[in-house]
Amino acid sequence: MIARHESVTAGDGGPLRLPLHAVLGVCLLGAVLSACAAGSESEVAEPFDVLISGARIVDGAGNPWVRGDVGLRGDRIAAVGDLSGQPAARTIDAADRVVSPGFIDMMGQSSVVLVTDPPSAESKLRQGITTYLSGEGGSAAPQSDATQPEGPVVNGEELRWRTYAEYFAHVERIGIPINVVHDVGLTQVRRVVLGEEDVQPTPEQLEEMKALVRQAMEDGAVGTSTSLIYPPAVYATTEELVELTRVAGEYGGTYFTHMRNESHSVLEAIREAIEIGVRAGTPVHIYHLKAAGQENWPLMAEALALIDSARVAGIDVTADIYPYIRNGIGLGSFLHPRHYAGGTGPFLETLSDPAVRAELRREVETTSDWENWYRHVGMDWDRVLIVSAPDEVDERVINLSIAEAADILGTEEWDAFFDLVQAGGVSVNPQSMNEEQKWQALRAEFVMIDTDASPTNPATTASAHPRAFGAFPRVIAKYVREDGILSLEDAVRRMTSLAARRLGLADRGLIAPGMAADLVIFDPDEVRDVARFGDAMRYAEGMDFVFVNGVAVIDDGALTEAQPGRLLRRETGETP
Numbered sequence: 001m002i003a004r005h006e007s008v009t010a011g012d013g014g015p016l017r018l019p020l021h022a023v024l025g026v027c028l029l030g031a032v033l034s035a036c037a038a039g040s041e042s043e044v045a046e047p048f049d050v051l052i053s054g055a056r057i058v059d060g061a062g063n064p065w066v067r068g069d070v071g072l073r074g075d076r077i078a079a080v081g082d083l084s085g086q087p088a089a090r091t092i093d094a095a096d097r098v099v100s101p102g103f104i105d106m107m108g109q110s111s112v113v114l115v116t117d118p119p120s121a122e123s124k125l126r127q128g129i130t131t132y133l134s135g136e137g138g139s140a141a142p143q144s145d146a147t148q149p150e151g152p153v154v155n156g157e158e159l160r161w162r163t164y165a166e167y168f169a170h171v172e173r174i175g176i177p178i179n180v181v182h183d184v185g186l187t188q189v190r191r192v193v194l195g196e197e198d199v200q201p202t203p204e205q206l207e208e209m210k211a212l213v214r215q216a217m218e219d220g221a222v223g224t225s226t227s228l229i230y231p232p233a234v235y236a237t238t239e240e241l242v243e244l245t246r247v248a249g250e251y252g253g254t255y256f257t258h259m260r261n262e263s264h265s266v267l268e269a270i271r272e273a274i275e276i277g278v279r280a281g282t283p284v285h286i287y288h289l290k291a292a293g294q295e296n297w298p299l300m301a302e303a304l305a306l307i308d309s310a311r312v313a314g315i316d317v318t319a320d321i322y323p324y325i326r327n328g329i330g331l332g333s334f335l336h337p338r339h340y341a342g343g344t345g346p347f348l349e350t351l352s353d354p355a356v357r358a359e360l361r362r363e364v365e366t367t368s369d370w371e372n373w374y375r376h377v378g379m380d381w382d383r384v385l386i387v388s389a390p391d392e393v394d395e396r397v398i399n400l401s402i403a404e405a406a407d408i409l410g411t412e413e414w415d416a417f418f419d420l421v422q423a424g425g426v427s428v429n430p431q432s433m434n435e436e437q438k439w440q441a442l443r444a445e446f447v448m449i450d451t452d453a454s455p456t457n458p459a460t461t462a463s464a465h466p467r468a469f470g471a472f473p474r475v476i477a478k479y480v481r482e483d484g485i486l487s488l489e490d491a492v493r494r495m496t497s498l499a500a501r502r503l504g505l506a507d508r509g510l511i512a513p514g515m516a517a518d519l520v521i522f523d524p525d526e527v528r529d530v531a532r533f534g535d536a537m538r539y540a541e542g543m544d545f546v547f548v549n550g551v552a553v554i555d556d557g558a559l560t561e562a563q564p565g566r567l568l569r570r571e572t573g574e575t576p
Contacts, residue, residue, distance in 0.1 A: 047089055048079070049072050051086065051091045053093055054067070054094050057080065057098075058511075059101075060100060060492055061510055062490055065098065071088065075549040076513075076514060076516060092545065097522060098488070100511070101492070103495040103520065104508070105131070105132035105449070105472070107133055107451070108134060108452075109134065110455070113454050114180070114565075117460055118177075120454070120456055120457040121177045123468055123469050125554055126541075126543055129472060130178060130518040130546065132178065133256070133503060135185045137258065138188050141163055142162060146192070146195070163216070163219055176566075176567075178553070180565065183253075184217070185225050186213075186224050193205050196344060197235075198340075199235070206243060213247040213248060214250075217253055220570050221253070223254035224241075225256040228258060229261070230333065245276055246279070249282040252504070254282055262288075264368065267303060277315070283318070286320070288452050289447070292430075297437055300441065301440055321442070322467045324474075325434055328452060331420055334373045337370065351422040381401060381417065384402045385400070385533055386398055386400055386426065387465060388464070390426070394409060397409065439485050442479055443485065448494050448499045450471070451471040453465055463537060469530075469531035469540055470529025470538075472495060472540075475491050476524055504570060518548055519545070520543055522545075527540070527541070
């Protein structure tokens with residue numbers, strides 16, 4: 001992380017050099033707001049590009065809000081404090097609304113969709129999200145002829161790439177409205193070198209995999225990521241993950257993980273994640289921490305205590321959640337991952353055999369030596385909501401439970417399940433969690449927020465998990481305003497500075513002079529998520545202004561056509 005400093009006028013008129021975090025603390029003390037605002041004579045005379053006046057400033061650090069103004073020049077915050085009377089090309093009267101740093105989504109899935117389906121970005125922007133981390137187990141790079149036999153077509157041009165450097169060049173040429181950070185998915189690395197099967201790398205193949213991680217880190221990735229419940233990632237050993245993540249550690253990277261288990265073995269999975277980070281020499285970040293399945297709900301408190309004890313011991317471990325009690329998963333994950341060891345395609349073909357279906361049903365109903373999602377929903381197909389399916393599946397099943405879909409399809413529940421799994425690509429939202437574990441997580445100082453969803457366009461997507469449209473406003477509407485679990489200041493801290501520090505973005509996540517002008521203006525009493533299960537394709541409400549790098553992408557409630565987003569690389573947080 002690069003150290004940044006700003007000048008603040010000392011009491012004797014001379015410059016007092018302070019680190020950025022100290023400047024923030026000083027600037028947000030009411031007694032010296034005018035000092036932070038004033039700067040030099042030339043600064044006072046130079047107009048701001050945008051002046052936000054009369055705001056309640058929630059700084060992102062967790063400090064109590066203060067009333068003041070924020071002046072922007074170019075892509076930076078130029079001044080914070082009492083800026084009344086200073087000239088500006090545009091003045092926005094916040095009218096006592098909150099101005100905060102733009103929100104940071106700790107796991108926002110694909111960035112490719114930003115260039116293939118640009119309107120999809122609105123689903124994040126209307127949540128106040130100005131930056132997101134792309135990647136889970138998969139990632140946009142690396143690619144090979146096998147993993148990318150055809151590239152996406154944008155404006156009549158087929159885009160092809162192998163490395164992040166090549167991919168980033170395409171994205172920057174086309175333009176995006178939101179900032180994106182990338183990790184390198186170890187599932188993707190495995191696919192490029194080993195394919196989809198249950199195989200272990202030879203020493204030579206492991207070196208090839210390490211070289212791909214190294215290339216991604218040199219291109220600007222912020223770390224490695226895993227999604228260890230899905231094939232082929234599930235076949236990776238702890239040793240393999242350590243070796244690959246150690247390469248990221250050489251560059252100051254982080255290990256991000258969807259762990260091997262989020263239910264009955266969640267504590268063992270956390271221990272493995274910590275082991276990988278310690279041995280690889282990297283911080284650890286756990287995606288969407290949960291304890292799925294009613295019998296496992298008490299494990300959430302133990303999971304948080306385990307992470308906290310690691311932090312007390314000096315191990316850098318953090319986590320995030322999404323604010324919903326239904327998760328999102330591929331329907332094929334309801335079957336034991338070992339069945340996919342010979343490849344997904346060959347296994348799905350076997351589902352045409354009634355005897356295979358009968359044996360798989362017996363296994364699902366009677367065993368629990370794996371993350372059995374059928375047990376997690378109380379063995380009730382009414383609690384598994386279908387949200388997406390390939391074109392060959394009857395579209396009437398979207399937003400219905402498996403049980404309801406069986407009626408539509410004119411078949412029995414288990415046959416409906418197997419038919420949908422065999423179709424491939426069916427996503428579901430199982431009801432597997434409870435509100436208490438969300439409250440417990442939000443009381444832990446080290447927990448951030450994610451959507452676990454790609455940018456989503458209602459015009460091109462039939463349905464989605466509501467988190468794609470409402471996760472961040474829901475934190476404010478439900479957990480701040482309704483439940484009182486968090487103060488607004490702490491909620492904003494989790495969604496801004498805490499996330500920025502985890503991603504190594506030294507110039508984002510705080511309101512202070514010199515920081516990037518990613519900002520949101522909103523009335524905390526009016527912000528709300530309106531997306532619901534079964535009716536998810538609805539934009540959040542209440543984010544009146546959203547600025548990305550000093551440019552309004554939501555302007556007085558209206559989406560603009562601006563494309564000020566950037567690909568934020570490791571270390572500097574800026575494009576080279």
